[in-house]
Amino acid sequence: MSSVVESKGVVFWREYFPKLEYFKPKTIDEALDLLDKYGRDARIKAGATCLTRALRARKIKPIPKYLIDITSIKELKKIEYIDGNELIIGAAVTHEEIINNELIKKKFTALWEASANIGDIETRYRGTIGGNIANSSAQADLPPALMVFNAYVTLMSKEGSRKVPLTKFFLGHKKNVMKPNELLVSVHVPEPPEGAKSSYLKFKRSIEDRALVGIAALVAYPRDPSKRIIRLAYTAISKTPFLLSEAEELFKQDKPLSKLIEEAIGIAQSKYGLPVGERGIDLRAPKEYRLHLIRIGTKAILKYLIEGIKVI
Amino acid sequence: MVRITLTVNGEKKEVDVSISESLLHVLRDKLHLRSVKANCYRGECGICTVIMNNRLVKSCQVLAVEADGAEIITVEGLTRDGKIAPIQRAFIEKFGFQCGFCTPAFVLAGHWIVNNMPKASEDEIREIISGIVCRCTGYKQIVDAIKYAIMLAHGESG
């Protein structure tokens, strides 16, 4: 017969957080000092929409002892647009602040649409762009929308700062390149190419749902192969959100656009590999269906951006 | 324990809180505002919604310490001098509740809409309250109540 196994009894949920010490720094430097001092025992708190859950589940190991609330750091709350160059969004800027920004709506539409698609009004009011990225969920909405703009983030620690393209930031579901003493300070969205339009398409089962598949796209000069830029990025189909890096080259080819789209879809589908497991998320829809959504979603978003016709 | 100050339903309160508590615990257990309900403690059901600094927030997701200095409104604060708020009257007249467990959250959401978005369309109302789950009513009578409350508070033109 089977052998004896020892298991922790399962506590399904807890109302109380672990006992932590709480800091509310006013400047980035203060925050970095704290991070440096407490390292792996410290945790950043932004909107806390995800963090509160992770703390209650005692999912973060080791269980943090210090909480650093960054929502009072003014420098992290700024949205700055350097005309013709880039958009800089502070890590603690909320989804709602992004939605209320007319420039983002016009120029960085995919980001705007992805933000508007997050959770519910209460989550958008509290949740931040930095939290959405740092949380590094395989089904997060903002990363693909940022990736089509080739966005990157600035990470800072006592030792200095570094810029990491979002495409290099994620290492897996809830895993990223950040060191324990690093703070995600800002998100940089380069000026979109001339003539570009972008959009985000999210498939979900209810108004308040995580993506079954999320697709971001950016398109410029679709009819002219020499100038054409088409970028595609996806969430909720692989270990991390990803930019379909092959696509940009592919779409430069002088072949019928619909052929190229089919090819791009094939590549995107080949990347399928959602994490499954207790911390995973795959069970909300079967693989075949997600592959189907990649197919029709990619076609739909490109049709919309190229011809202005919404089909879905 | 940390001492925080809250303005709850117009009254200033000082409370000693622990970092392991959420605002929800403080309101329910320390300030005895039992209209605030809870269900998931995961930010998913919206039942714990209160108005904090004139915004709807899920109180289970707010750390108690973080709420220091905040202004909070719960359903207990809607009735003044024995007079009920338009949103409460509307919920009663339009049958906007059944088991009532979700009701405080929807009443507050409705109250917030009445005060902040009196021109909201039905679709906008539905979108705003979509963070809160009701398993009894099918939402129609809740939406009707909110529309009616807007009318009660602002007149037909509202």
Place this chain on the structure above:
Amino acid sequence: MGSKELKYIGKRIPRVDVDKVLGDAEYAYDFELPGMLWVKLVGAPHPHAKIIKIDYSDALKVPGVVRVFTGEDFPFKVGIYAADRDVLAREKTLYYGHPVAAVVAESLEAAEEAASKIVVEYEPLPYVLTIEDALKDNAPLVHENLAEYKHAPFIYPKPGTNIAHHTKLRKGNIEDGFAKADIVVENSYKEPMISHYYLEPWTGIARVKKDGTIEVWSSHQSPFAVRNLLALSLGVPITKLVVHHLRTGGGFGGKAGLLLEHIPVLISMKLGGRPVKLRLTARENFFFMAQRAGYLIKMKTGVTANGKLVAHYGEYYLDAGAYADYTVNIARAVGLTAFGPYEIPNIHVDSYAVYTNKVPTTAFRGFGMQELFFAVESQMDELAHKLGMDPVEFRLKNVFVPGKSRTAINELLRKDAGAPAQAIKEAAKLIEWNTPSEKPREPWKIRAKGFAAFWKGPFQPPNATSSAIVKLNEDGGVDLLIGTGEMGQGTTTGLVQIVAEELGIPPEKIRVAPIRSTDMVPYTWQTVGSRGLFTDGQALVNALNDLKRKIRAVASKIFNVEEYEIEIGDGKACVKGEPEKCVELKDLALGYMQPTGITIGGPLIGAGAHVPERNVLTHPETGQILEEGHLAPFYTFGAGAVEIEINLLTGDIRVLKVVSVFDTPALNPGLAEGQVIGGAVMGINIALREKLLFDVKGEYKGLFPEGMLLNPCLSNYIVSRAADVPKDFKIKFLGVGQSDAPYGAKGIGELAMLAWPAAIANAVYNALKIRITELPLSPDKIIDEIKKKRPELLEEAEKFLELNL
């Protein structure tokens, strides 16, 4: 009653439980006592395993911890129809999440902390997660000692198997029946386990007083059921048990019967009577509270060429999970209902509740009928299509005729049983059945209508009685004492309307205590099966008649007339035809003092009871009634129809229109519409989205703990939101009452939910010509079916995605 213009009945009288809107409604969730201890439960990480050792030494070290209990502390079983449940897992765990230990502490925070420190040694055993596996010859047994369990007389477990109960129904001769059939349709229908997801997680508080009185405050549907079952399970005298019903935050069947009350009670008993509270969070509620069974319904139905149903064969299986307590009786209900509201002379049905190593199950709004009618009403449409007959017409040809038809159990429906045909016709009219749906503006979408009929009565024992007391107060107001559970369905308001109407006093002058304690209010069996208003309402009408008799007796003495000459109304008792000879009820309430001082009457109290009329049991081998009578005190008939829109690209189904028709009158349209809309939205969500996920195929071995319920939270178990649901409802009550019902009104609470999965599946068929027999009708399933059976539809739709270059 009757001819007079009604002042309160049939009117939109506001709900009486306005404390819910004012913010001071008290639920068990909120209830606390000084010095109260908190309990936290620890679950098992194996679906089926021997418990070798539980080590809680570290838990005891957590400051504030009082004690840790395990299964061995409570060596007995509890239950209602089948006593199959351990208080905490004993010897072995029966499902993933099965509580193995209960930590008691001075604070919830300490209890939580200590619970996480418990370590258990298990020896995993083979387990079963599906009905099919559980029924195999050598299947691991969930309950080896089934033979020793106590159960109700009409429950038939099969020791040595995983069958918790078997109901048989045999009517006519099934072979002859099929011999007469020209067309036969055979299908298997499936519904997964689902969750009630009521909003108030289960909570219970208990204490034992020094004199041995046990007091319980808990989130339940029926205080007397809790009292009875606690007494039976724990062997304590009824008179020492007081169960308090507070506001209950939703039940939907999930809070019927005994829940976890025995845990705080037993712990309080062991801890010198200290008050003890167990309050779950939503996630715990998925594992520790019973959910709804899964269904496998196999049926074969025969019809003659001219459209008369002649034979029905069925095998119905309910996946009961690890404890089948209430589900055994649901298996009985679906077995005896056989094929719904249609007359068939030859029927052969076997219905089983089957144990599996999954979370336990219990009643769910509709008591199995939504699940059965998903099958029956899909089957009806398919038969109609095969006959080339309109589905509505086909239903009308076979639906019961009150006063004439005999049901599957051979019950002759009473003449005033209702208006099934009229309900079907009205629903067809309201959905404009004969007008095809408009083409949607977006050509990759498709619209169609779907139809389903239904009926149901409460499946209660024949002796399920109720009682009511009304007390007249000195201000002419009334206190109504009643044991009805109020979970939001609004029965209390309906009962107040009855008092108001009968005595002619405004509802504001009638009080029903929000807390109903079993030692204060008169008995009512249970508040389930949509029976509250009917049965408790009849008890109330009798109580009011009693009160009125007493009022007449006093008033007739005052005016020196015969009792029958006294008329009661508008808060007064008057001599008929002599409006100046009146006395106000308030002056009679506590005794009427005559001018000389001599007082007559005394405090006026009316008491009344209701006993179901000629309700009978059925034969164990045939399911036929033992003598002429009824299975239920009333049946409500109705029909529902939908118009849906399917997105052929995504597989999403949107319900555009909902039509819901009931034969009964509505005592309060505001309340009734709330039930109907809430029921429809719930039924539609069950049709489209709900499913508790288990790794039944072993696809995720190593990734999740085996046997685990995989989606125990709202992010993964989708409950619809305000922006997801239909807005267009057409609701109609035909006003055809049953003569002995209060103002004719029959229950609708569950009925509101029954039509939708079938109606939507039928609409899907009408749109795609694809018959889907398994819920939920989720977008992935729709796309999968289209790809398999109608790929051309998808190809057509995909053309709209092509670039127009």
